[in-house]
Amino acid sequence: MLRMGAKNKMAQNNNTEKRLWDAANALWTNSGLKPSQFSIPVLGLIFLRFADFKFEKIKKEIEKTASKSNRREVGKDDFKSKGIYIPEKSRYSYLLSLSEGSNISAAINEAMKAIEEENEDLKGILPKDYSDLSNDMLFALLKTFSKIEVD
Numbered sequence: 001m002l003r004m005g006a007k008n009k010m011a012q013n014n015n016t017e018k019r020l021w022d023a024a025n026a027l028w029t030n031s032g033l034k035p036s037q038f039s040i041p042v043l044g045l046i047f048l049r050f051a052d053f054k055f056e057k058i059k060k061e062i063e064k065t066a067s068k069s070n071r072r073e074v075g076k077d078d079f080k081s082k083g084i085y086i087p088e089k090s091r092y093s094y095l096l097s098l099s100e101g102s103n104i105s106a107a108i109n110e111a112m113k114a115i116e117e118e119n120e121d122l123k124g125i126l127p128k129d130y131s132d133l134s135n136d137m138l139f140a141l142l143k144t145f146s147k148i149e150v151d
Contacts, residue, residue: 019144026140032132044127045145048111051084052092053150058082076118087114096142104138105130 062078079085088094090111098104112126130138 015149019148022144026137026144040127041130041133042141044112044130045108045141046148047126048090048092048095048108049145049148050150051086051115055079055084055086055091058084080119084115085118087111087118090114092142092146096146098139100135100139102135104135104142105133108138 058079062074062082066074066078076085089107095104095107095111098107108130109128112128116123116126133141
């Protein structure tokens with residue numbers, strides 16, 4: 001018999017799998033990409049989603065510690081020492097807040113470049129060619145992946 005936590009985890013995994021299939025179907029029908037080309041844009045957006053989650057978690061931890069110790073202002077190096085620094089315009093929440101009329105592909109490309117500039121370990125490895133996808137498609141993918149539970 002499965003415990004409640006295991007059942008919730010299975011449901012969460014099924015939900016994530018459904019969202020990934022929905023994204024693949026949308027890409028197949030609306031993007032002109034071949035299925036073998038889906039992984040790069042999808043994994044890039046999922047990376048942004050999880051990186052933003054990790055950044056926010058670290059941010060709360062750093063701010064809590066800083067407020068207790070009355071220390072200097074929190075800066076980029078505090079985040080980098082804990083894992084990753086995500087510039088404001090690279091955060092998933094920022095990209096998700098862009099209007100549908102915005103140039104979302106350019107914003108995502110710039111987000112990836114900014115993350116690489118701030119995090120030496122990521123230089124040259126993040127996807128930066130989202131111009132093949134329409135803004136409508138990218139906006140739909142951002143919304144779809146925002147519903148994936150990351151906790």
